[in-house]
Amino acid sequence: MTQLMTAHHAVRMVRRRRSVRAVVVTSTLAVLAVALFVLTMMVGSFRLTAAEVVGSVLGITDDPGVDFIVLDLRLPTATTALAVGLALGAAGTIFQHVLRNPLASPDFVGVSSGASLAAVSGIIVFGVNGLGIAGLALGGATATALLMYVLAWRDGVSGYRYILIGIGVAAFFEGLIGYFLTRAQLFEARQAMHWLTGSVGQAGPAELRLLLGCLVVLLPLAMLLQRQSRVLELGDDAARGLGVRAEASRAALLATTVILVAFAVAAAGPIVFVALVAGPIANRLLGPATGGIVAAALVGATLLLSADLIAEHVLPTPLPTGVVTGAVGAPYLLWLLATTNRQGVGG
Numbered sequence: 001m002t003q004l005m006t007a008h009h010a011v012r013m014v015r016r017r018r019s020v021r022a023v024v025v026t027s028t029l030a031v032l033a034v035a036l037f038v039l040t041m042m043v044g045s046f047r048l049t050a051a052e053v054v055g056s057v058l059g060i061t062d063d064p065g066v067d068f069i070v071l072d073l074r075l076p077t078a079t080t081a082l083a084v085g086l087a088l089g090a091a092g093t094i095f096q097h098v099l100r101n102p103l104a105s106p107d108f109v110g111v112s113s114g115a116s117l118a119a120v121s122g123i124i125v126f127g128v129n130g131l132g133i134a135g136l137a138l139g140g141a142t143a144t145a146l147l148m149y150v151l152a153w154r155d156g157v158s159g160y161r162y163i164l165i166g167i168g169v170a171a172f173f174e175g176l177i178g179y180f181l182t183r184a185q186l187f188e189a190r191q192a193m194h195w196l197t198g199s200v201g202q203a204g205p206a207e208l209r210l211l212l213g214c215l216v217v218l219l220p221l222a223m224l225l226q227r228q229s230r231v232l233e234l235g236d237d238a239a240r241g242l243g244v245r246a247e248a249s250r251a252a253l254l255a256t257t258v259i260l261v262a263f264a265v266a267a268a269g270p271i272v273f274v275a276l277v278a279g280p281i282a283n284r285l286l287g288p289a290t291g292g293i294v295a296a297a298l299v300g301a302t303l304l305l306s307a308d309l310i311a312e313h314v315l316p317t318p319l320p321t322g323v324v325t326g327a328v329g330a331p332y333l334l335w336l337l338a339t340t341n342r343q344g345v346g347g
Contacts, residue, residue: 089300273329
């Protein structure tokens with residue numbers, strides 16, 4: 001009896017330590033994301049103080065000049081970076097846990113490519129712009145995800161099979177995108193290439209409102225589904241034994257991921273590597289309490305806000321945000337491929 005009580009006390013202590021660490025890490029990431037969000041609006045050709053930015057955003061101060069710079073010029077870009085980072089970070093970690101593979105990412109399994117193909121074809125073939133591009137990207141991502149789910153279905157969806165099919169679909173779509181670009185006029189090709197690079201500064205008010213509304217609905221839903229995500233990591237048989245409907249839960253989680261990615265791509269284009277790296281970084285910070293969707297979302301926001309600051313204000317020439325995330329993410333992908341292969345995981 002004494003040994004049982006001791007074991008129960010030890011389990012409680014471990015859970016408490018994990019909970020405390022999760023709260024501390026998540027709170028720290030939230031503070032860092034907010035600080036970067038404010039810093040993004042402070043720097044530029046006309047520098048502002050943190051007090052001026054906060055006062056303008058909250059409506060505390062009344063300075064027309066500062067309000068114009070903050071609210072009209074810088075707040076939309078900063079909000080887009082924050083929202084897209086949250087969406088990609090949450091979507092990436094859900095993808096990796098549901099498919100049980102650290103290499104799983106919407107960037108590489110066709111979802112972003114489907115959105116890109118639809119958007120590029122709209123720009124080049126139909127001359128679509130603005131909200132029309134966002135609508136096509138959303139439709140392309142959704143249709144591609146449904147196609148891959150149908151192709152991967154064999155009495156259920158295997159994460160390994162889904163990833164392989166997604167890589168093939170992505171390669172096919174990239175080829176089609178290249179074909180459209182070779183057939184485009186110079187102006188249309190430049191517009192399409194700018195969109196394909198990804199930049200948080202290209203979202204219009206309508207796209208941003210849609211993305212924010214998506215986050216308000218889907219982030220809480222993803223948190224509610226987080227338990228199912230962790231159970232699915234144990235395998236379908238174990239999930240069924242614990243009373244979780246494996247296929248229904250997987251479909252709900254993948255649908256949540258696809259919609260988050262679709263709205264993020266619609267707002268800022270296919271910004272690469274954020275969805276891939278946010279989850280592993282959050283897991284490293286959380287330690288034993290891995291799988292925190294909120295922590296991964298905040299890591300994504302922090303990464304994208306930092307990338308936007310570097311792209312706009314640190315490099316000699318301002319560049320699209322996707323250039324910076326690609327330059328940082330490519331070495332990480334090589335390292336992840338090497339270490340995953342040595343550990344014998346990831347399929």
